Amino acid sequence: MSLTLVIANKAYSSWSFRPFILMRHFGIPFSEIVIPLGQDTTRAEILRHAPSGKCPALRDGDLVVWDSLAIIEYLAERFPDLPIWPRENEARATARSLAAEMHSGFGALRANLPMNMRRLVKRREVPPEAAADIARIETAWADIKRRFGGHADFLFGDFSAADAMFAPVVNRLHVYDVPVGAASRAYMDAVMALPAYRDWQKGAEAENWRIAKYEDL
Numbered sequence: 714m715s716l717t718l719v720i721a722n723k724a725y726s727s728w729s730f731r732p733f734i735l736m737r738h739f740g741i742p743f744s745e746i747v748i749p750l751g752q753d754t755t756r757a758e759i760l761r762h763a764p765s766g767k768c769p770a771l772r773d774g775d776l777v778v779w780d781s782l783a784i785i786e787y788l789a790e791r792f793p794d795l796p797i798w799p800r801e802n803e804a805r806a807t808a809r810s811l812a813a814e815m816h817s818g819f820g821a822l823r824a825n826l827p828m829n830m831r832r833l834v835k836r837r838e839v840p841p842e843a844a845a846d847i848a849r850i851e852t853a854w855a856d857i858k859r860r861f862g863g864h865a866d867f868l869f870g871d872f873s874a875a876d877a878m879f880a881p882v883v884n885r886l887h888v889y890d891v892p893v894g895a896a897s898r899a900y901m902d903a904v905m906a907l908p909a910y911r912d913w914q915k916g917a918e919a920e921n922w923r924i925a926k927y928e929d930l
Contacts, residue, residue, distance in 0.1 A: 723917035727881030737909035830917035866903035
């Protein structure tokens with residue numbers, strides 16, 4: 714069966730970015746439907762594909778899977794030969810814990826530094842609560858790299874679902890020119906160099922939809 718990924722604007726939709734970069738990186742074929750945010754018809758259009766009324770959603774024949782982390786878990790089961798999660802038990806459990814923390818946490822970072830793939834790099838003052846989120850992220854990255862990543866580019870050595878979950882954070886830290894340590898910067902550069910990341914970036918730059926509250930930050 715063919716897979717269809719239903720996503721919102723590539724410029725803004727961090728949740729959509731996660732399964733997209735993972736599927737592109739691992740060469741999982743899919744078609745995509747892009748639904749622009751902030752339109753009068755947005756919710757009705759999304760509800761045609763996802764009962765939650767939110768993007769992303771993955772269609773596999775008659776099956777619909779919604780929520781980015783649920784989609785990633787489904788893909789890991791659907792394509793067991795792909796190393797979507799690390800193979801070793803401790804690394805895999807840790808990767809899932811880290812992905813879940815990203816999925817449910819860091820609200821101050823999300824609120825104060827929304828994803829905008831088109832934004833020119835320009836420093837913005839980060840409030841203390843968002844700075845605390847960033848400090849936790851840098852600590853987590855450093856700890857995971859030390860324990861599992863070795864000298865490789867990504868958190869668990871090779872690119873995995875954990876890296877896909879943090880791809881929108883990489884954009885946020887980059888475009889708002891957030892000061893980070895050298896190890897964090899090297900990791901960010903590695904994620905941004907991925908062809909799958911660049912593919913999403915090109916799609917975002919080609920969009921003509923604009924939402925003022927994201928563009929004026």
